[in-house]
Amino acid sequence: AKPKRQSYEQRAEVAKNAVSKQLLNLMAKKKTNLAIAADVASTKQLLALADQVGPHICVFKTHVDILDTWNAEVQGELQSLAEKHDFLIFEDRKFADIGSTVVAQYSGGLYRIADWAHITNAHLVPGPGIIQGLKQVGLEKGRGLLLLAEMSSKGHLATGSYTQAVAAAAEEHQDFVAGFISQTPSSWQPQSSPGLIHMTPGVQLAKGGDNLGQQYNTPQSVIGGAGSDVIIVGRGIYGASDPRETAQQYQEAGWSAYLASVSA
Ligand code: 5BU
Secondary structure, three states: OOOOOOOHHHHHHHOOOHHHHHHHHHHHHHOOOEEEEOOOOOHHHHHHHHHHHHHHOOEEEEOHHHOOOOOHHHHHHHHHHHHHHOOEEEEEEEEOOOHHHHHHHHHOOOOOHHHOOOEEEEOOOOOOHHHHHHHHHHHHHOOEEEEEOOOOOOOOOOOHHHHHHHHHHHHHOOOOEEEEEOOOHHHHOOOOOOOOEEEEEOEOOOOEEOOOOOEEEOHHHHHHHOOOOEEEEOHHHHOOOOHHHHHHHHHHHHHHHHHHHHHO
16 A cells, blocks of 8 residues: 555644645645636636636646736735635746846746746756845745756656755745646655645646646546646646536545545
8 A cells, every 4th residue: 555645734734835834734624625727818807717616726827928817906806806715826936047037038028927826947058046036036936946857848847856956956945946747756756845736737637638738647546546636737727618517526536536545
């Protein structure tokens, strides 16, 4: 039998990043480890989706550069929905430049991501300077960073010693690093610091993929088998005929897999 895992509440107690602590507590209270990938093109759809699925999610993941409209009013509306439904906002920006450039990209530009996204993420390809740059902007605002340890797409290059280096960098910067984007954390980081959260994209109710390299695993295999904490679901939910009801199904699937893993 697999070893029993610590509960989200137990892990919140030892989490060193403010967002990681907040998220672990929120997941336990709301009984959800579901994040939605809200990859819709119109801002109107985005806000409607956030209101519909809000009660079922812990994280609302955006790609702000997909949207047809973005301004201070839209930002405020999304923030109000996050408060209303008690979820965190994750801008999936995948920063990948030198420290000095990511400082400007994270804090400024048209999107001012650090002003509204509780969580963002980065590749470690440039080395640790990217963490230091993002931290310079985000730490004082109480933000958290996820490092991309592995990807969901066929043929991705984030494997082996690269993934190990990401794990080590996260351990070293736990004041700002909230966790990882991973696929099979139990295979490369069975002893990771319990305050670090693993989020996994490429999730649908049935295994499969799309015609551009995306690969899907099920909530059960991601949370139970691979040892992740949060399932990230996009087309499986916003592409369904009833996104609210479908979000509830994913919430139940993710939550029962979690319960089984902590009582195993
Ligand atoms: P899907 O519709 O469930 O396939 O959407 C997956 C989302 O997760 C989408 O927003 C991607 O940009 C995001 N993603 C991913 O699919 N795989 C990865 O490794 C990373 C992000 Br990192």
